[in-house]
Amino acid sequence: MEAFKIFVVEDDEMYAQILSYHLSLNPDYEVQVFTSAKKFLHHLHQKPSLVTLDYSLPDMSGGELLQKIKVQYPDVPVIIVSGQEDIATAVKLLKEGAYDYIVKDDDAKERLWNAVRNARENQSLKEEITYLREEIGKKYEFGKIIKGNSPAIKKVFALMEKAARTNITVSISGETGTGKELVAKAIHYNSTRSKKNFVAVNVAAIPKELIESELFGHEKGSFTGAATRRIGKFEEAHQGTIFLDEIGEMDLNMQSKLLRVLQEREVTRVGGNDITKVDVRVIVATHKDLAEEVRKNNFREDLYYRLLGLPVKMPPLRERANDILLLAKFFIDEFCRDNKLPKLTISQEAQKKLMKYPFPGNVRELKAIMELSAVMANENVIEEENITFSSATSLSDVMMQEMTLREYTNHIIRNFLDKYDNNVMLVAEKLDIGKSTIYRLLKNEEL
Secondary structure, eight states: OOOEEEEEEOSOHHHHHHHHHHHHTSTTEEEEEESSHHHHHHTGGGOOSEEEEESBOSSSBHHHHHHHHHHHOTTSOEEEEESSOOHHHHHHHHHTTOSEEEESSTTHHHHHHHHHHHHHHHHHHHHHHHHHHHHHHHHTOHHHHSOOOSHHHHHHHHHHHHHHTSOOOEEEEOOTTSOHHHHHHHHHHTSTTTTSOEEEEEGGGSOTTTHHHHHHEEOTTSSTTOOSOEEOHHHHTTTSEEEEETGGGSOHHHHHHHHHHHHHTEEEOBTOOOEEEOOOEEEEEESSOHHHHHHTTSSOHHHHHHHHBEEEEOOOGGGSTTHHHHHHHHHHHHHHHHTTOOOOEEOHHHHHHHHHOOOTTHHHHHHHHHHHHHHHOSSSEEOGGGOOOOHHHHHHHHTTSOOOHHHHHHHHHHHHHHHTTTOHHHHHHHHTOOHHHHHHHHHTTOO
8 A cells, every 4th residue: 555645844843753753653654844835845746645734834824835735736635733723714724725724732743643544534535436436437438338339329339429528418319228328327437527426317207396406406494394405416416417317307397497507507406595506517318309399388499409419319229230139148148147147148049039029128128038038048048938028018119119011010910929829820810811921921030
């Protein structure tokens, strides 16, 4: 572990040696003493872990030296040690960035010891958070978070890279289960804001009467149940990114309040008067056609253009060709690894079955299907019969998609074949079509 370097800046040499001796009792501390601001500044490039600073130096005031330290190394904690118990001065220095203010008295050594220990613990926590954020950033590299080689998904990658290079608002559209939140996270963790918070809010999941408080915060007693003051999601995301999922579900009254916040870059908590400035990158997502919602007067036109920014359209899985098999294998490998199961392969028949299915639930549905197939497999191969689709939802969801009449017909026949265990005679009777038609479609692998 790297030594914790403490620079003691103190013109009283005897007092400096006392502080140095006391701090050096901890073998992890590496203490250096400087008796003037000039000598200290000559060594500041070594970047100490912490500085204890005498407020009354012969060649520069403690306040001036504090400012010089903060300009070069704003994260280095500075503890002011002063012979004067001046509350106004202490408050001023703390506002200017001092970590603590300690008066030279009989308890100064112990208070300094505790302050240094606390500062070191805080530094360790910050380093751990930085490390974790870097690891999260690696996890959310574009190629790792979204699997696929299809032209449709490569187009998404290109847009994500453009989005990550700037702070432009991003609007992500696409069907449920296509990975809109994953795209938002990947953009954030590959942007200059990656070391700050990513705050996700599902607008559709919050009751209409609570969403203002959720987004902008509230003051204690502002409404029944507001027992304490609470900051909102916008404040929580300050200098980071806020992701507003299902933005199309927000009611018109709340839309006008959101528009004001986006325009003014400030929030006022419910029940309060104080204005808080916020610096937030905004990413929104919806499965709705917002332009159509504007035409229907369900969404404000001015908010629509404010949020449009860089549009990213997530392609449905059925338009991603062989990405289906790539993703299927990825989900199988991941599930087997997480559950300590032997490696599984997917048979040719099972692969064909997957390729014919429209996946109305998209990537999310494929993941669930493959995990179930891994559990149902008897050997080290996933067979066709281990692949189970949800007939309760598949046909109704298929009818919501835009396809040709022939594609609709084929999906309806496939649905009935799954429902009646591939009994061609019974399906032909149920649908009032010739059995030869079904056999022909099966032979041509159109079902």
